[in-house]
Amino acid sequence: MTNDVSPREGAPQRLSRMIQLPTVSAELETRGVAPFEAFTALLEELYPLIHDRLERERVTDFGLLFRWPGECPEADPAVLMAHYDVVPVDETDPWSFPPFEGRIEGGFVYGRGALDDKGPLLVLLEAVENLLSAGFTPKRDVYLSLGGNEETFGDAAERIADTLHARGITPWIVLDEGGAVTDATLPFVTGIAAMVGVGEKGIATVRLSARSEGGHASVPPPLTAVGRVSRAVSRLTPGTFPARAPKAIPRMLGLLAPRSRGTGRRLYRLLAAWPWLNARVFAALGGEAAAMVRTTVAPTRLSGGTANNVLPSQASATVNLRLALGETVQSTVRTLRRRIADERIDIQVLEGNDASPESPSHGPQFGLIAEAVRSSHPEAVTVPYVTMAATDSRYFHRYCPHTYRFAPLMMNAEQRASIHGVDERVEIAELERGERFHRTLIEGLPA
Numbered sequence: 306m307t308n309d310v311s312p313r314e315g316a317p318q319r320l321s322r323m324i325q326l327p328t329v330s331a332e333l334e335t336r337g338v339a340p341f342e343a344f345t346a347l348l349e350e351l352y353p354l355i356h357d358r359l360e361r362e363r364v365t366d367f368g369l370l371f372r373w374p375g376e377c378p379e380a381d382p383a384v385l386m387a388h389y390d391v392v393p394v395d396e397t398d399p400w401s402f403p404p405f406e407g408r409i410e411g412g413f414v415y416g417r418g419a420l421d422d423k424g425p426l427l428v429l430l431e432a433v434e435n436l437l438s439a440g441f442t443p444k445r446d447v448y449l450s451l452g453g454n455e456e457t458f459g460d461a462a463e464r465i466a467d468t469l470h471a472r473g474i475t476p477w478i479v480l481d482e483g484g485a486v487t488d489a490t491l492p493f494v495t496g497i498a499a500m501v502g503v504g505e506k507g508i509a510t511v512r513l514s515a516r517s518e519g520g521h522a523s524v525p526p527p528l529t530a531v532g533r534v535s536r537a538v539s540r541l542t543p544g545t546f547p548a549r550a551p552k553a554i555p556r557m558l559g560l561l562a563p564r565s566r567g568t569g570r571r572l573y574r575l576l577a578a579w580p581w582l583n584a585r586v587f588a589a590l591g592g593e594a595a596a597m598v599r600t601t602v603a604p605t606r607l608s609g610g611t612a613n614n615v616l617p618s619q620a621s622a623t624v625n626l627r628l629a630l631g632e633t634v635q636s637t638v639r640t641l642r643r644r645i646a647d648e649r650i651d652i653q654v655l656e657g658n659d660a661s662p663e664s665p666s667h668g669p670q671f672g673l674i675a676e677a678v679r680s681s682h683p684e685a686v687t688v689p690y691v692t693m694a695a696t697d698s699r700y701f702h703r704y705c706p707h708t709y710r711f712a713p714l715m716m717n718a719e720q721r722a723s724i725h726g727v728d729e730r731v732e733i734a735e736l737e738r739g740e741r742f743h744r745t746l747i748e749g750l751p752a
């Protein structure tokens with residue numbers, strides 16, 4: 306690491322000011338664009354060197370793209386991402402401090418967005434500003450891609466990804482939110498781990514519907530529309546989609562085994578050696594473990610019929626699916642059709658996003674992330690895993706095979722629960738570590 310970099314004071318106060326701007330993308334209609342415009346202006350005030358030395362462009366009203374020219378502009382760049390919009394707050398929730406006050410107390414900065422994703426955005430900008438003030442130039446171009454509508458599935462990040470792609474740019478690495486440094490990774494594992502998402506699941510919401518002749522319920526056909534839809538839903542068991550372990554899973558187990566106690570150590574070693582076995586074991590465990598190795602199916606709504614004694618002329622069910630790595634919306638619908646095996650059930654896709662392919666858990670890009678973690682969180686082991694939620698990086702994985710999801714901040718279980726919840730807060734010491742992570746990462750970019 307460059308020794309002549311001395312991080313600028315006041316990062317917690319800067320984060321507090323970011324939190325004070327209620328950039329709630331889901332409440333754009335009522336709050337207007339003012340908080341977003343104010344946020345862009347605030348960045349300009351807080352990060353003068355970034356705005357002076359980097360090229361900046363607006364991509365849509367909600368996307369900010371900065372380019373930091375490197376020593377070798379022909380080399381594929383790094384794209385470092387974060388989003389500055391936040392989710393709404395339920396006014397009835399018992400927050401310790403008002404969620405948009407940005408209170409600094411007891412070694413923490415409180416407020417909506419502290420962890421998701423203004424804290425991670427801040428540590429990235431701090432690192433770049435500090436490096437600029439030390440006169441550092443990266444070996445290759447560094448892009449900062451900041452989106453203002455991630456939480457509402459807006460298109461800012463998509464348009465940024467398309468813009469770079471259209472310019473013939475294939476990033477050497479893309480890094481966005483997703484994983485974090487965390488305790489309690491798996492049962493039996495002691496200590497902390499930096500969980501780096503090497504892939505993210507996709508999503509599909511489909512409607513299954515059926516029509517039938519109406520009429521009086523006293524003379525019913527063998528199967529009414531309601532009966533047909535229920536039968537289809539009942540065929541969608543957890544086993545509808547096969548379990549397959551992404552390469553990251555045995556690698557994760559192999560890395561966590563030495564840090565596990567007794568039974569865990571033996572179990573994880575065994576599973577790491579037999580990938581086909583861990584797909585089965587994870588699927589059998591259910592919950593989050595099962596969700597990592599297969600497409601999950603959750604029927605969420607049912608409707609049909611108009612009266613208690615009238616045959617329904619139509620019925621429908623909504624099913625929410627989370628697609629396993631490598632699966633597409635199309636391949637998922639094909640499997641559903643086969644499984645339901647009923648031509649009179651119509652399947653309509655309401656929304657969908659393909660799952661990502663899997664980025665490698667070894668090699669120079671993953672190695673650079675691990676190196677940066679060693680400098681920010683020396684006691685953590687860097688481990689690949691699969692991100693369950695969607696991130697803005699999904700627009701890059703289509704053409705960048707090295708897309709990773711990781712925010713370099715320690716979050717314990719309680720803090721993770723505060724994301725999209727109550728008393729969201731980030732530890733001030735973590736802001737310092739996060740800055741060091743990005744600084745090491747940028748300095749370590751190879752020529």
Ligand SMILES: [Zn+2]
Pocket residue numbers: 388421422455482
């Ligand atoms: Zn987020």
